[in-house]
Amino acid sequence: MIRIEKTLYILLVFSFFSQLTQAQETITPKLIWAVNKVDLGTILEEQGPQVAEFEFTHTQDSLFYIETVVTDCGCTTVEYTKDTLQVGETGRLQVSFDPSSGAGFFSRMIVVKGNLQGVQDTLYIEGNAIPRASDPTLAYPTRKGDLGFRLAKVNVGEVFTNEPKLKQVEVYNFGETPFYRDSLEFLSPEYIQVSQLTDSIMPNDRGLLQVYYDGAMKADLGYFEDQVSLNWKDSTTFIQLDVLADVFEYYAPFAKDDLNLVPQLVIDPKEKDLRTIKASEIQVENVVLNNRGRQVLEIKKVQGNCECLRLELPKTSLDPGESILLKVVFDPKGRQGIDQRNIYIFSNDPLNPVQLFLLKSRVE
Incomplete structure (x- = not known):
């Protein structure tokens, strides 16, 4: 019984590696494109058709040529290299877009199919077409x-x-x-x-x-x-x-495993409703800013959406686990009715580099 099980195990392992070898042999690398998307920007209707150019390099061992090119819109026409290419040679594909076909933002897809197995690539053009104004x-x-x-x-x-x-x-x-x-x-x-x-x-x-x-x-x-x-x-x-x-501020993507290592800003509370207040009375609120990460948190800027706000911080660097109070002073003078003040906190928290604190009230 044991010998039969060993034999089956050996056959399964041999079959697995045989299939893996065949799969590796059938995988064909695709063409290498310089870019796969071209932004044509803003196009005026009277400028006429605009052309986007794509360049590719053939990296496979066999001779290659483009069999077909399919687009998703009649507003585009395509011209491309029809020569048969040797390995290392380059080809080009030009897509012409007619801005009179529509108005506003557009994104068009172009599918390129080659003679070799596995060569079917997708390209895109996009932009903003503006028709001529009648008045x-x-x-x-x-x-x-x-x-x-x-x-x-x-x-x-x-x-x-x-x-x-x-x-x-x-x-x-x-x-x-x-x-x-x-x-x-x-x-x-x-x-x-x-x-x-x-x-x-x-x-x-x-x-x-x-x-x-x-x-x-x-x-x-x-x-x-x-x-x-x-x-x-x-x-x-x-x-x-x-x-x-x-x-x-731009922060590059990082691994999920590093989430607990980077600085993390936590605001408490994120919103405060002062309810009904008098226009003659200055309001003072404290907001807790906490660093729950494992690296130093830097508060780069605190900005309100009104000159009626005064924002005070005792410091701008927070060690891991440290908390500070953001003092918010709101002068409602000259205001009446429902009011909302936005306060933006900019930090080096790469996951949430800009966070918002809302201060709501009804001014009498």
Whole structure:
């Protein structure tokens, strides 16, 4: 009986390794793509079709060629290398997108199938298509000199310190003088730059500006509003842009096993309702900030959403297990009715680098 069991065991082991060897032999490495997603950015309808290019390298032993390319939308057309490639040779695939096919954000998928087993890769293009406005006066209500804007301020949105953020802004020329890219000058903080993407913005036509925001160079965290001055040398137009941004520290992903090793900020309470208060009475509240991690917690910034708040911390570094009190002083003078104050705590807690404390009240 024992000999039979040993024999079966040996046969099972042999069968397992035979299947593993066959599986390893049948696995075919895919093509190596330089990128698998291209962001075309903001596209104006009148700019016409835009082209995204993908480059790949053939790394397999056998001869390779692309059999078919399938897209998920009739708004895209594809051209690609039809030659048969040797190992180490490169090929290209170009995807043309027609912005007149729709409006707003788009994400299109392209599936590439090769002649060799296991070669079926997926590529993506994305961007924001903006159709031509039927009534520019209504579409661009904010006028700055001869230029019309859809919104009064440029909101860059969330900016992380690991890479700069780009924001494209659509403008319309209501004047009689063209705006040329080479003549644009700007005056701004060092962490903000402005460029003109279109070669020219002709009269009764529109174009694109681009705002570049470097969160690392800003060297601060939280919500900010900056002013940028723009001037075109061959034009009398001089305008001011208000640029809004929320700057956050970037923390790289970490292993789940390290969760208890990193700094951990715990706020208690996370919300306080003062109920009914008088506008003439200053309110004082204390909020406990605790470090439940095993590394030193650094409070990098505490920011309120109103000048009516005064925020005081006794220190900004907390050892593991240490607690401190954040003193919140709220002056409701000049306010009436339901009120909510937001207080943001920025720290080096990589899991929750920004946390919120809410102070609610009804002011009489």
